[in-house]
Amino acid sequence: MTFKTLMMTTAATLGLTVAAQAQTVGFSQIGSESGWRAAETTLTRQQAEERGIDLKFSDAQQKQENQIAAMRNFIAQGVDAILIAPVVATGWDSVLEEAKEAEIPVVLLDRRVDSSDDLYLTAVGSDLVHEGEVAGQWLAETVGDAECRVVELQGTTGSSPAIDRKTGFETGIAGHDNIEIVRSQTADFTRSVGKEVMESFLQAENGGADICALYAHNDDMAVGAIQAIKEAGLKPGEDILVVSIDAVPDIFKAMADGEANATVELTPNMADPAFDALEAYWKDGTLPPKFIQTDSALYTQDDDPAGEYEARKDLGY
Amino acid sequence: MMRSLKRVAPQLLTLVVLAALVSWFFPGFLRIELTDGRLVGPVIDILKRGAPVALLAVGMTLVVATGGIDLSVGTVMAITGAVAASALVSGWGVPVALVLAMGAGLAAGFWNGCLVSVLGIQPIVATLILMTAGRGIAQLITEGRILTFTDTGFGFLGSGSLMGIPVPTLLWVSTAVLVALLMRRTALGLLIEAVGVNRRASALAGVNARGLIIVVYMASGLCAALAGIIATADIRGADANNAGLWLELDAILAVVIGGNSLLGGRFSIAAAVLGAMIIQTINTGILLAGFPSEYNLVIKAVLVLAILMIQSPHLASEWALIRLQAERRRTVRGQEGTR
Numbered sequence: 001m002t003f004k005t006l007m008m009t010t011a012a013t014l015g016l017t018v019a020a021q022a023q024t025v026g027f028s029q030i031g032s033e034s035g036w037r038a039a040e041t042t043l044t045r046q047q048a049e050e051r052g053i054d055l056k057f058s059d060a061q062q063k064q065e066n067q068i069a070a071m072r073n074f075i076a077q078g079v080d081a082i083l084i085a086p087v088v089a090t091g092w093d094s095v096l097e098e099a100k101e102a103e104i105p106v107v108l109l110d111r112r113v114d115s116s117d118d119l120y121l122t123a124v125g126s127d128l129v130h131e132g133e134v135a136g137q138w139l140a141e142t143v144g145d146a147e148c149r150v151v152e153l154q155g156t157t158g159s160s161p162a163i164d165r166k167t168g169f170e171t172g173i174a175g176h177d178n179i180e181i182v183r184s185q186t187a188d189f190t191r192s193v194g195k196e197v198m199e200s201f202l203q204a205e206n207g208g209a210d211i212c213a214l215y216a217h218n219d220d221m222a223v224g225a226i227q228a229i230k231e232a233g234l235k236p237g238e239d240i241l242v243v244s245i246d247a248v249p250d251i252f253k254a255m256a257d258g259e260a261n262a263t264v265e266l267t268p269n270m271a272d273p274a275f276d277a278l279e280a281y282w283k284d285g286t287l288p289p290k291f292i293q294t295d296s297a298l299y300t301q302d303d304d305p306a307g308e309y310e311a312r313k314d315l316g317y
Numbered sequence: 318m319m320r321s322l323k324r325v326a327p328q329l330l331t332l333v334v335l336a337a338l339v340s341w342f343f344p345g346f347l348r349i350e351l352t353d354g355r356l357v358g359p360v361i362d363i364l365k366r367g368a369p370v371a372l373l374a375v376g377m378t379l380v381v382a383t384g385g386i387d388l389s390v391g392t393v394m395a396i397t398g399a400v401a402a403s404a405l406v407s408g409w410g411v412p413v414a415l416v417l418a419m420g421a422g423l424a425a426g427f428w429n430g431c432l433v434s435v436l437g438i439q440p441i442v443a444t445l446i447l448m449t450a451g452r453g454i455a456q457l458i459t460e461g462r463i464l465t466f467t468d469t470g471f472g473f474l475g476s477g478s479l480m481g482i483p484v485p486t487l488l489w490v491s492t493a494v495l496v497a498l499l500m501r502r503t504a505l506g507l508l509i510e511a512v513g514v515n516r517r518a519s520a521l522a523g524v525n526a527r528g529l530i531i532v533v534y535m536a537s538g539l540c541a542a543l544a545g546i547i548a549t550a551d552i553r554g555a556d557a558n559n560a561g562l563w564l565e566l567d568a569i570l571a572v573v574i575g576g577n578s579l580l581g582g583r584f585s586i587a588a589a590v591l592g593a594m595i596i597q598t599i600n601t602g603i604l605l606a607g608f609p610s611e612y613n614l615v616i617k618a619v620l621v622l623a624i625l626m627i628q629s630p631h632l633a634s635e636w637a638l639i640r641l642q643a644e645r646r647r648t649v650r651g652q653e654g655t656r
Contacts, residue, residue: 032461033558157610186610190559191463191552196366200604203359204343207352220463224552231476233353250465317462 023282024054025275026074027083031062035248036268037085038316040110044083044271051275064088068095075102081121081278083271085109096120105281109270122277122288124270128164129171131296132217134264135243136172138298139213142241142261145178148212151201152184153194153225155217162186165217165245182210187221194224202232213241219251219263226259237261237301247299249312255305265297268315321587328575328591331624335595339602346605355478359605361486367597368485369394369544369561371590373568374575375493376540378589379500379533381572384513384581385433385440387537390568392451393425394545394561399458401546402555405466414471419542425451426538430531448565455557465554475550485547489590492543496536497586506584509533513581567596570621576628595624 025048032038041057048055056079058070064087074082075098082104086092089112096119099106108123117123139150152169155162166184173179183201187193194216202208208229214236216222222244229236236242236259244251247265254260277288299308339359340346349358373390380387397418404414425447432443477484500506511519512526520526544564549555573579574595575588599620603613626632 032456035462038461154610157613183607184610185604185607186613188559190562191554191556192548192559195552196600197604199362199366200359200601203345203362204605204607207357220556227476227552232357250463 022052022054023080023278024056024077025081025083025278026056026058026070026077026079028058028060028067028070028074028085030060030067030085030087032059033062035317036246036266039312040085040268040270042316043269044109047269047271047275051279053275060087062087064091068092071095071099075099075104078102079104080282082106083109083274086111086113089114093119105278107274107278109274117290121281122274122290122292124274124277124292124294126266126294126296128161129168130293131245131264131266132165132168132170133172134168134296134298135165135215135245135262136169136174138172138262138264138300139215139241139243140173140176140179143179143212146212148179149182149205149210150179150213150215151198151205151211152181153187153197153214153216153221154184155186155189155221157186162217169215181215187216187224189218189221191220191224194221195228196224197221198225198228199232202228202234208232208234208240211240213243216242216244219244219246219248222260222263223250223254226254230259235259247297247308247312248317249309249315250317252299252305252309252312255299255301256309258301262298262300265295265299267294267297270294321585324576324585325588325591327628328588328595331574331595331627332591332598335598335602335620339598339605342602342606346602351481354481355483356481359601361483363594363597363601364486365483366601367593368483368489368547370564370567370571370596371489371593372492372540372544372547373537373564374571374589374593375489375496375586376537377565377568377572378575378577378584378586379496379509380440380537381569381577381579382509382513382581382584383530383533384516385530385534386444386569386579387429387534388441388444388565389425389429389447389451390537390541390544391561391564391566392448392455393422393538393541394548394564395455395555395557396425396451396458397421397542397545398549398555398560399455399464399557401471401549402464402466403458405468405471406464411468411470415546418546419539422538422540422542422545423535424538425541426535427531429538430534433534434527434530452557455555455560459555459557461557463554463556467553471550472553473550475547475552485551488543488547492540493586493590500586510582510584513584568593571596574621574624574628596621 027044029041045055060066067087071082082099092113092115096106096115100119105121107121110125112123154166185197187197205211214225216225222242226236226242229240234240242260243262245264247263251260251263273292280286346359349356349360377387400421401414401418404417429444429447432438433440474484479487508524508529511524512529516526548560571592572589574592575585577584577589599617603616
């Protein structure tokens, strides 16, 4: 009896020690300005729970001063690591130095900073140029040698996703002289403008008969454009191929209906590689590379879009 | 009738010049075809796409006529769109969604009107509150997502057509005609102008200025609700972050291009909706002409500046003065010649 109690107490104490050793990670999120970011928050929380990491979450509501305050808070609490999705690129030097002095590794999620790279452990992110390239290569493979006049819906003029995804796509279709971008306009990453701009593209290109494919810098613009194509009496996905980037749930719905053809994923699961790198670092001090690039997976109508939609719709997109 | 035509002559002339300009870059601009029982063509697109700004401009004209301004209309569009979409997603049906959305617009207008007329807060500040806070309200309703629905009955309001004409076009034209008739066939228009010119004097003369201002902001809220319903129905989803974003500025611009003074007083609803069409013609024209998107805003700015300069009364009087002087010099020279 006593022995059993002793064993149980030991077990309980051991359990407690394990619990006390659970790592605490502070996460300073930008805010919840888009569905994608909400999904990133949800997935980071899920990942932390699965790995038994105690995640302290702070929403900065798009303000850098809130993020800096949150980081100082995390440092004061003595967390084991800090994840941060920096709202802007500049102004992080002093707070990153404070974290370095406190020997707390910092992992940047999704966005980069201008500070010197010895101030943080690593940065996890996707390569925007590569995303565009994957989309371009898909189109080049799909149309083969057929003549293809492409219209492009750009993101917000001057934003880095718009510039990089445009460059990437052009690289992807380089060398295929049968593919030509005939019209390219900004649609501000939104559905309504995407629809409006697509309407004028259809007007300008012989009612859409001269358009072979649409490339949109994000899925939302593609969803708007698909409606415009349908209202013009054409079949999106057949008469006009639709390829876009992001892989939000609604584009999977469109793909399941045969109205979109392909999307390149910008994964909101940046936490998985970040925690992998942190766990290796905690274990034996392994230093990860300074930039960990996430996959830019291509999804087409063959990849069970209906199933992907079900899997994603509750992530908060 | 002739007097109204003369009032909107500058706006009509601007439209004609713009149409000619766009046709020069895109020859098929004025082409209109009938396919599948609906009219199709760039001009029809303009009449349809311009609907939100035209509706906002109707409400904004009334507010501006009282010497006020309503910065919250874009946000009210997002709120009403969110309300309508969430009602549809909950399965309450189209009529309930419409009533709730318009109710939300009226409530927003009532709030603005009370801040301005009862508490005496300056209109630009009073409506700025809802402009910034309202998007948060809309995001709370949609839970930060784009709320999509599949109801085709509601979608009809955004992308359907009656007798070949797009429904949004019918909505803005009938709203503008109704409001204009209400203003000009009753004394309402005169009373609003009186409040705009001198609120104290009109109140002393027996006009219920306080009530009238609240009603005017509510009318603006209702117009914004209609615009929000159209925008939401159009993409079959409520996008709280982007619906109506910055459209309040386009609406104010439409009112100004319509030759209405931001100081209040005399107003013309016809001129304001023509102003909205001018803005939309520029937007669509830029897209059709196929310039790189970096030029969009510059082209728009230059065109708007040119339009406003042509309409400027100050420049007009300067021009008249120059002409007068030139004429005088000519007659003087002519007289010297005869001598």
